[in-house]
Amino acid sequence: MDFYSQIGKVALGSRLRRLSDRFTEDAAKIYTLYNVALDPKWFPVFYVLSQKESAAVTEIAQSIGHSHASVSQIVREMSSRGLATTKKHHQDARVSVVKLSDAGRQLIPRLEQQCVDVNQAVEELLLESQYNLWNAIAEAEFLLANKSFFDRVQAVQKVREQKSIEIIDYLPEFHNDFKRLNYEWIEQYFQLEEADQQSLNHPDEKILKPGGHILMARYKGEIVGTCALIKMNDKTYELAKMAVTPKAKGKGIGWLLGQAAINKARELKAETLFLESNTILEPAINLYQKLGFRKVIGQPSSYQRCNIQMELKLV
Template sequence: MNIYNTVGKMAIGSRLRRLSELMMDQAGEIYALYGIELQAKWFPVVYALSGGAEKSITQIAQEIGHSHPSVSTIVKEMVKQKIAKESPGKEDARKNFVKLTAKGLAIKESAKIQFEDVNSAVENMLGESQYNLWKAIEEWEFLLGQKSMLKRVEEEKKLRESKAVEIVPYNDSYQQAFKKLNQDWITTYFKMEEADFNSLDHPKEYILDKGGFIFIALYQGSPIGTCSLIKMENNTFELAKMAVSDEAKGKGIGFMLGNALIQKAKEEGAKGLYLESNTILKPAINLYHKLGFKKITGIPSPYERCNIQMELIF
């Protein structure tokens, strides 16, 4: 137990497995106490078949919440012990159906008294404990059904990594990073165009000197993302040249850059933002929707790759 006290809550899966193994071992001893030839791991399958009707492996798996391979393995063990039998389906011979044998039904009947005693013992134990484990398990199963542990850990990872990200204004030392980040994604999906070369090779002349801004995202001091505001007419900026390195994807960098530039545009008194993209870039389009952009039409674009235009009105 010392290891769990040392490691803490992140070992919850291992600790639950230990508790499960302890309960399963003691369940085997209980079956022996009542002279019942049943393994504890078979119980959910036996119970699912206790009505006497035959069921497919898939049906049983869905009822007891186990995987298909797990149920299939248990059924094979039960068939070997002549507790259950398999037979091909009448309508589809490729699908096997399972039902309890006479031996299996007899075990079910003889286990009724045991079930009553076990249920009473569990009720007494719940009464002795400070926390209701049964309700806690139900709650955890619900929460994990709503959002998996993997998703929850991914969110924590993204949050931790995002705290190490710094959004800084562009200076000449970032020119090569600004160009490479954008050139990498453009050449992955499209081809570089004249407008790309102009702004990426000469960001000062084509963006900054015309009243625009460029921001760089740094992760542990290294440039991993960038985005710019290009000055337009009618007190509007174009959100352009957003790029995040492949290694940094999944850290929420694009969202952070987008929010930083939206805030900058508002500080400059802009009435809104405009952007151009391509619908093949689904993650980018989803990001723009998340930032509040809406699809518009009718504005000429200098880019061949542009097939969607969006705007955000403040």
């Protein structure tokens, strides 16, 4: 059985490289057939230069979608074969300007005929195909430009891992985890304050008995995140004590905790959800905005670290 049939789409990149190698191998033979002394990988750079008097390396790189370093390397190789020349821009010595040499320009007529014939061969190949490879490549490039392959795999990983994440209610046995998770982030960025110690050491008295609620996030049997709803009045609750342990970040745990807290606040008949934070915690601020919170100016905070207040209207 063919390896790629066996392993499937996970080897897409490897299969595309195999196809590219097949074209590249034949391309070298085709250049010899037309007596065009070019390395196939030089073609994009050579073609751009054949269409104008000269061009800067940066301009060429932008035109063909290569890196500056890649184009510079190709230009050096072409220059060593006597097909291109390079000089500094007369107004900016940092800019390298490239042009084809006389020997390079002598190849243009033969290359043009080669391109006509190759284009016809490609058209015939596409007509024999059930799917238009050229259009499919263009579509794939467009889609990957909008969302990279890495981002797509990471998103799949996050969805899969989130299936192993449980959002559960606080129990007395989770007290040490509740403290640990909050101490972890507070001491990383700020100093522990008296108000922190009161709520973290006495969550029953300071959060639960007055009508609040605490949620915990469990991943593969380990408590990795938490947040609390602190009752401010019958209509308003504060989203507080949100923390996710560093080793579990990137799995969307904060998002799941935030959504669960919002749903719980609605169950508690809250009309407004309020929070305090600090703008140096950019990921947290971005999360709150994604959850729908907007910046407000409220009463002075009891926490020295607070420099932003946000709220979410639930009705």
